[in-house]
Amino acid sequence: MATEAIGVRVPARSAGHDLRAVKIVLHREMLRFVNDRTRMLSMLVQPVLWLFVMGTGLGSLVRGSIPGVDYRTFMYPGMISMTVIMTAMFSAGSIVWDREFGFLREMLVAPVSRGAIVIGKCLGGAVVAVGQGIIIVAMAGLVGVPYAPGLIVTLLLEMFLAAFTITAFGVTLAARMKNMQTFFGLMQMAIMPMMFLSGAMFPLANLPSWLHLLTVVNPMTYAVDPMREAVFAHLDVPSAAASMLNPGVRWFDFQVPVGLELGLVAGLGFVLLLVAVMEFRKAE
Structure with a gap:
């Protein structure tokens, strides 16, 4: 008696499938973060x-140079950036973990575009990083920053933009990595110089020309400076201290506006997202 073959139908790819894939990957990132309390605490x-x-x-060393301003108030936007950036990179690094345990292969053979997987990963990393950054935002009053609704909303939007860009960068790095040790070594080599050269911990005014050049070409500078501009716009700071602590970013004699800085970060995030998608299409 002949046996009849049973056909298997694989659903065709569609925009609906891709959107659902984005939602599933985003949801998975959020569940992974919420259930890992050790990671939440270590990132803080x-x-x-x-x-x-x-x-x-x-602050005790520079108190005489910036009267009326707590140095922790100056560092506050930089620490928000550090929290968001580190969390976003660790979220991107979970791709390497998924590869080691075989889950990534299951996602790659699913009937959805790899672009949807990358977008879901970047959105998930951004949302998780913003959630972690909210804890630092809640500490604003401890360093003399007001809880102004406009300031909080502005910081949240800027945090999301920075986190999305950094996650896209991390996904690009992780797309070809085979183990976590290699990824974290490369992550430290890439992220720490960008953080130290972004003005997160020291003012950008009166820098030596070589250091000023490094801060200007550092993309993270354009993520930190808008946050600092938003914070200082809600502070009553002497003009001399404000010009020293919040000089903004200058290209020669051109003062870079905040809108252009955010546009540069958004543009870089879009480019990195495209690169990450291409890297995933080459992956196994």
Whole structure:
């Protein structure tokens, strides 16, 4: 008696399938973060130490140079950026973990575009990073920053933009990585110089020409400066201290407006997203 073959129908790819894939990957990232309390706490330790320990120590040294301003207030936007950026990179690094345990292969053979997987990953990393950054935002009153609704909304939007761009960068790096040790080594080599050269911990005014050049070409500078502009717009700071602590970013004699800075970060995020999609299409 002949046996009849049973056909298997694979659903065709569609925009609806891709949107659902984005939602599933985003939801998975949020569940993974919420269920990992150790990761949540560890991501907060470094920026809190920098803000309250290093900020207090440095503030005692420069108190005479910036009367009327707590140095921790100056460092506050930079610590928000550090929290968001580190969390976003760790979220991107979970791709390497998924590859090691075989889950990534299951996602790649699903009947959805790889672009949908990358977009879901970037959105998930951005949402998780913003959620972590909200904890630092809640500490604003401890460093003399007001809880102004407009300021909080502005910071949240800028945090999301920076986190999305950094996650796209991390996904691009992780697309070809085979183990976590290699990824985290490369991550530290890439992220730490960008953080130190972004003006997160020191003012951008009166820098040596070589250091000024490094801060100008550093993309993270254009993520940190808008946050600092937003914070200082809600502070009553002497003009001399404001010009020293919040000089903005200058290209020669051109003062770069905040809108252009955010546009540069958004443009870089879009380019990195395209690169990440192309890298995933080459992956196994």
